[in-house]
Amino acid sequence: MLEEVLKKVANGELSPEDAQKELATFENLGFAKVDHHRKKRQGFPEVIFGEGKEASHIIDISRAMMKKNDNILVTRINSEKAEAVVQVLPNFNYDHISRTLFMKNSEDNVISKGYVAIVCAGTSDLSVAEEAAKTAEAFNVEVRRFYDVGVAGIHRLFAHIDEIREATVSVVIAGMEGALPSVVGGLVSHPIIAVPTSVGYGANFQGLSALLTMLNSCASGISVVNIDNGFGAAYNAVIIQRIADSNKE
Amino acid sequence: MLEEVLKKVANGELSPEDAQKELATFENLGFAKVDHHRKKRQGFPEVIFGEGKEASHIIDISRAMMKKNDNILVTRINSEKAEAVVQVLPNFNYDHISRTLFMKNSEDNVISKGYVAIVCAGTSDLSVAEEAAKTAEAFNVEVRRFYDVGVAGIHRLFAHIDEIREATVSVVIAGMEGALPSVVGGLVSHPIIAVPTSVGYGANFQGLSALLTMLNSCASGISVVNIDNGFGAAYNAVIIQRIADSNKE
Amino acid sequence: MLEEVLKKVANGELSPEDAQKELATFENLGFAKVDHHRKKRQGFPEVIFGEGKEASHIIDISRAMMKKNDNILVTRINSEKAEAVVQVLPNFNYDHISRTLFMKNSEDNVISKGYVAIVCAGTSDLSVAEEAAKTAEAFNVEVRRFYDVGVAGIHRLFAHIDEIREATVSVVIAGMEGALPSVVGGLVSHPIIAVPTSVGYGANFQGLSALLTMLNSCASGISVVNIDNGFGAAYNAVIIQRIADSNKE
Amino acid sequence: MLEEVLKKVANGELSPEDAQKELATFENLGFAKVDHHRKKRQGFPEVIFGEGKEASHIIDISRAMMKKNDNILVTRINSEKAEAVVQVLPNFNYDHISRTLFMKNSEDNVISKGYVAIVCAGTSDLSVAEEAAKTAEAFNVEVRRFYDVGVAGIHRLFAHIDEIREATVSVVIAGMEGALPSVVGGLVSHPIIAVPTSVGYGANFQGLSALLTMLNSCASGISVVNIDNGFGAAYNAVIIQRIADSNKE
Amino acid sequence: MLEEVLKKVANGELSPEDAQKELATFENLGFAKVDHHRKKRQGFPEVIFGEGKEASHIIDISRAMMKKNDNILVTRINSEKAEAVVQVLPNFNYDHISRTLFMKNSEDNVISKGYVAIVCAGTSDLSVAEEAAKTAEAFNVEVRRFYDVGVAGIHRLFAHIDEIREATVSVVIAGMEGALPSVVGGLVSHPIIAVPTSVGYGANFQGLSALLTMLNSCASGISVVNIDNGFGAAYNAVIIQRIADSNKE
């Protein structure tokens, strides 16, 4: 793009002042451009991190996005705050398990050609698992849920292992000892995004235990995101799914 | 596969005893099969974790693998031990920066259709970066190296950002404050596997600083592996590259 | 069990499809069977971890278990939630010290042939001690309580040491410095399950102090469970008591 | 000053008793004197750390200071307590974002000859950033704010980098991975005071992550203050700005 | 025993002075007696912790024990020190993997009626596993070894699960993520003594990762000993096996 601008200046199509202005926007750095392109190409909704933001703030950002017909996903928003937002913007749907708000604005409904497996150790990890699931779905990626298949009753996992293995990528979520990703990692050959959760007590130390377990996994193909970061894991899964999709066309 | 065995038993092709034996091997569990299939399909070499193994042990494993014409990669092996192995098995090549041994046995030379960017903050992180690079290359995946592009002199990164952006996936390696993946993550739209290194001193706490930085990254699309785990990051990158490749055919 | 299924298939008693179904349940893995057997053989009640579950959830699980006439134990349930459960299922008894709900459904009243000593350092550790005691009793194991016998007044322990020594196994519970298991361990020859508690302040770091003390005990015969995990310790004690019982018949 | 006192004693102008009294105050130690001089010379308001102090306590201290016509800044004071103070001393202005109270009493309005850049990664760090800004302004130092310019969208920083570079000193504030000071440090040549914030979750560990990042920065010219210590960073910036100012006269 | 002494004093069989002497020995405390009894009853050899002791020290203690015909086990002794000991006391056998010295003096060869399963995740954990195995064997307890059955290739574990399930108690050893005890715990119904090892690197933090994993295990029936404490785990297993044995007679 720099090339084009310079040519226009040489041709007199653009004055030095105007060229400077244009290059002074993010576009002149060569990478901000991507930002816009990505949204258009991928239909990725903007995602608003709700924690620490006031309802009015979320409403303002949402209104700006509604003008562009983007889908809007708000994560980590509790029910009180969500209610305040929904009263003003009733097109939002609140899901209290995943603690997400979602508004469908885009008409793009092209679903991914494969699916992401969301695998979850216990019922207490449900909130994080659903944050991941809702995130992937907001990006038009198909999700299949495999919940309550923790390692202490490993036969529950085996009952579903074939379907998990067919996924493009798995998001594996576990609290307490966090051993599930290691076991899944030994059974599948696709990438695994592991999510430690803060579920547990005592020597769990708010998720530290599960986090260290996952970082030290002796199974290959596992990478880790922050404690309770269901959104982040799903985002990774989505962009891997896109790699698969983009080539199938 | 269980289905087939059962049918053979019903047909009298297989006695209950033989069926039990076969199912008693890993294959009867339905997932060990993958192990063999994966190797044939993907030509993935076995990887030997050299640390804590004696030279004689490594030689024995390698000989077993040579019979199958697999490529052999040994990681985390110091020069003394490597020398002892090479004296017996001279087809091994030792690379002292990445501390890896590699032996090319497979005649499969089909190179990946995209490449993995190995991005590295400082010259001190070179050893981990090269472990990642050598691993990916051992798996027949093309690698492009972008070294010494740390955030304290961010223009060095920008000089290469276009080429990095064209990669299928990036492995981003940094010690000390470990900020590089966050910056790269804001500039590219593909998955980033972040590797904290133990390079640094004092409040670095043997890589803890960089590890926490990467786990807390506010950029999306980043997942993290263990400190100094160049191999693990590359393995993740390789299986993502395979997703891209498999669909391009 | 696999053997039997295969024979039936060979005999035509079972079609391959039905065999596959059966083996596709947990039983076909050869170990899930245990689960059912264990309950029948040992009369072990299911235990529901109450923390993080809603009252309605606990009620549903309990109703399912009531059909099988299992005893039902719910741990880590606060008084509000317990009250909500008891209103619907009045056969539950709530114990506010141990924060457990218990419902006696099984008619099996065979008491263990030995007893478990529950030894507890201070009155502040009572809640964890009682969780252990109620758990063991729910499993029909006799319990003897030795409370408030911490090391700072070691004569209190000695007054009871003979009776403690006659136990099959001891559960020893302590917060703050957590030294009690080491002292008891030097005085008895049976296994000790040590439970650190989060009782204390400052450099106690929510039980870390007591946990490390117990892991580093120089007395032999001590093993440790998670901070405040009275249930887990009792469960270990129960299965050791069962070893003693099963052989006395 | 000791010299003067001794001469007066020798001259009989001062009795030994009176000399002892005078020297028994802080002045006789030779350094407390500074304290008074500094206030007169620099017009520095006293700063009251509000946390853990009762409203009545803050009112008493403020009244004492009002007699000397000092500006008064109270930090870390929540809205309830602030309201109670303002009802009694209505000249105080409360700013709820920075959680500071300020009362202008001094007539000294000489503004600094340069400015301090307050650079802030995300909107969640606003509270700390404003504590820093209000502090510097209370000391009559000009502040320019550059908010929401975190490394994940680094073009936002570049849009303002020239103006940041012209500052005398920068206060750079970031939570989560805390990478912003490293990036700014590579782009400017003046001192940077880095402030980690406790904004984040999971492996952020209440600001530890950002703190370690900043201490390990590979950029030069960066020093660090305590987590969330906006006041401390601003104070450092102010005394550096004074060095610049004092020489420009 | 106090009772007997007092009666003898009342009967004049024992003078107050002699009674005092006897009670002044450990026996008068009522528990030291156990020490002697236990050895006679159980044939438990004394165990010498070799780390930090000089060879001459170990030789002296061993000589004292040889007089009583006790078996002698020395743990955590490196090859140099062991060699020095063996030169003086050639009846000692050194095992360099477990780093133990053992001398058979007792003629008691009654083997346990059940066995202890030593289950081990990887070849790097061998040293700790063998310390456990040698310890149990020194106590005349039968051991069965199940090595290299880590969770990343869980089929290896399943191939042996039946034999593991028949054990009286399992010692389960794992480094890195330490997930193996959780998986075994879900498959067997006997007690599991879990041993974290310091095998690993980076976020393993010298065994902390595996330790936390095991303490947080969601499987029941698991208790934990110190990092690398193969001896301690085996000792626990031995006294549980004794409970089983004592009742089978």
Add this chain to the structure above:
Amino acid sequence: MLEEVLKKVANGELSPEDAQKELATFENLGFAKVDHHRKKRQGFPEVIFGEGKEASHIIDISRAMMKKNDNILVTRINSEKAEAVVQVLPNFNYDHISRTLFMKNSEDNVISKGYVAIVCAGTSDLSVAEEAAKTAEAFNVEVRRFYDVGVAGIHRLFAHIDEIREATVSVVIAGMEGALPSVVGGLVSHPIIAVPTSVGYGANFQGLSALLTMLNSCASGISVVNIDNGFGAAYNAVIIQRIADSNKE
């Protein structure tokens, strides 16, 4: 004492049964006796740790103690609980700063012949300082308070240093960086009991910072108690003061 009992048995003054009973109490162990003697000799009140105890519990213990005319000190009791106790036992005085209840029952008013200096860094540490002061006073030891003399304004300390130096022992209390004991330790020659407090924020980590500072002090004569443990420090000071007193008689 054992001697006396045995003689009585030999003399027939005491039956073996009665002797056993007496020896079966704590006295027969030879050390519990001290307990009673100490109270009589030193007039030490029993101290009740209020945290985690219910009001009714505290009332019961207090009533038992009132019968013996002991002074009664309750520490770590909040105002609500204290109020409930005072309503039933109006002789208790509650001090809301130190969060202690005290009841004077003993008529022993012999004051110590020296005094304990309570030295405190900031006003926020007042609660801990007063817990220490009230404790020492409850034990009839004279206390002199030196508050708000932290190292950041070291002249405040020097104004009082002579009086501090005349104390028998100092209790030095500080939060945040906890440097005060080191400075005092360099200026006095008597023992210093250092108390870290949890006052501070951020990298203070609930008192860890001050605790480590004090443990690492390069001044001699300093020992440390738990974070916020004003009572423990005072108790140490009291028994040192008793050493001084006992010899002055």
Add this chain to the structure above:
Amino acid sequence: MLEEVLKKVANGELSPEDAQKELATFENLGFAKVDHHRKKRQGFPEVIFGEGKEASHIIDISRAMMKKNDNILVTRINSEKAEAVVQVLPNFNYDHISRTLFMKNSEDNVISKGYVAIVCAGTSDLSVAEEAAKTAEAFNVEVRRFYDVGVAGIHRLFAHIDEIREATVSVVIAGMEGALPSVVGGLVSHPIIAVPTSVGYGANFQGLSALLTMLNSCASGISVVNIDNGFGAAYNAVIIQRIADSNKE
């Protein structure tokens, strides 16, 4: 600079291709230019971090810098490596206390108009203190050394406090409890760069103790660098001294 380039393109002085090339270098980003300007303006030598670099590497970098007549400072280089460098480049001077190599190439000898005080708690911190001192001197900034003035003998500090107070900025270095910066901070009104050192043992935890102390200092005007980072502290001091100098001209 962008402006100039664009004008030249408009004027035809520069072809679009050449403009692109120029802007494609670091200069076209608008900040890399600074790098060159800064060196010319400030005469700042490049600084080579010696740790982890081989002697040959250091020689190569040095030779490149010698061509530009820059002063060359190498930090964290041990004596063996330094010797190897000096044999090839004999103009280097090695200082074994600070472990630095320095080569004077620039003829710029303009000394700063003020001085930096290097204040150091104990003789064991000397190595870090001298790294700081040599660094500042390499940048032509005057240094005054105040060593062995730790808080445990605070009179040693007071003997020099007047001269310290006249400095532009102080670098204050301490290990163990790290209390010195707090005390100095209460006595001077200029900025203090605090350096924790790893000197100490036990609960010092390799400098963590001193680091936390300094971050929590209740004195104002203190900021902190990494453990043992004498270079970083001096660099901060140098750029503050430059602010003072630049305005005095």
Add this chain to the structure above:
Amino acid sequence: MLEEVLKKVANGELSPEDAQKELATFENLGFAKVDHHRKKRQGFPEVIFGEGKEASHIIDISRAMMKKNDNILVTRINSEKAEAVVQVLPNFNYDHISRTLFMKNSEDNVISKGYVAIVCAGTSDLSVAEEAAKTAEAFNVEVRRFYDVGVAGIHRLFAHIDEIREATVSVVIAGMEGALPSVVGGLVSHPIIAVPTSVGYGANFQGLSALLTMLNSCASGISVVNIDNGFGAAYNAVIIQRIADSNKE
């Protein structure tokens, strides 16, 4: 002293200049004087911390002290360095267990009127125990040693408890779980200085385990020094013994 100086100035006995000089030495601060007085009064030898000092350094300091006929104690000095010192100063005696050098120069042999009990858990803690013992003896304080009396065999402690109870103060040393001070604290009524040692492995974390145990002790009368700080504990004990002695005269 200030009073005297001022009077002399008023009387003309001292010129203001001379007065200033005298007050400018440490003495004029009112506390440095103590330093000299203490040595004369108490005969306390200077103590040299040997770690990190070169042999030549130690020799120089020692020579200076020999001129004053002080006893000289050097702590934490290994055998190589000690040998180098002894070759030059043969009056030094080296003790390789405590790693101390001692030279008797003072003719003061007045022994303390009570004794310090050095109580030690295991033989591995001997080095720290002897550092404490040698320190106290160097200060002419009588020491009685009670070694290898750890809590795992508590009868060993009881055999000596009467003699321990007669001490003025106890230094109690323990590694691993560090429980010994709590037990001793419940049996004696004098002050206890607790010393955690770094003896142990795994979850001992270099003494952290024992340190936390001691800080959290529920026994009263215990204060703690740094890990392995035998010298510091003994110094505390010595100054407490001096309190007892000074009053007995």
